[in-house]
Amino acid sequence: MVKNKIIIERKVFWMSIVYLIGITLAYNLWRNNLLVVSILALLWAINIKYWHTRSDNTLFVLAFFGGSLAEINAIQLGIWSYANPSFLGIPLWLPLVWGETAVVGKRFADVLNQLY
Numbered sequence: 001m002v003k004n005k006i007i008i009e010r011k012v013f014w015m016s017i018v019y020l021i022g023i024t025l026a027y028n029l030w031r032n033n034l035l036v037v038s039i040l041a042l043l044w045a046i047n048i049k050y051w052h053t054r055s056d057n058t059l060f061v062l063a064f065f066g067g068s069l070a071e072i073n074a075i076q077l078g079i080w081s082y083a084n085p086s087f088l089g090i091p092l093w094l095p096l097v098w099g100e101t102a103v104v105g106k107r108f109a110d111v112l113n114q115l116y
Contacts, residue, residue, distance in 0.1 A: 012111050015051045019104045033086045037093040060099035067098030
């Protein structure tokens with residue numbers, strides 16, 4: 001049990017580092033949509049190779065499209081806007097952030113359930 005706990009904690013740690021790098025880059029480089037989407041796509045590919053399961057990939061796709069559609073709808077309704085939109089009022093990289101955020105959130109919930 002202790003060995004599994006350590007393995008789980010390591011996976012969550014490294015997945016969190018990759019996620020935080022992506023969010024930090026998006027936050028600091030938001031003016032260059034193509035650069036941010038390229039970096040986030042690379043980080044997503046790293047996550048798929050090392051940590052994502054089949055259900056993670058399904059959740060990613062659902063959040064990628066669902067979150068993006070909700071954002072586009074809110075923008076069309078005039079609820080908010082983005083400073084540097086590139087696709088239907090949203091930044092090109094935003095769907096990747098929606099997808100990865102959903103997966104990381106699920107992973108954290110899974111770990112908390114296993115540890116406590």
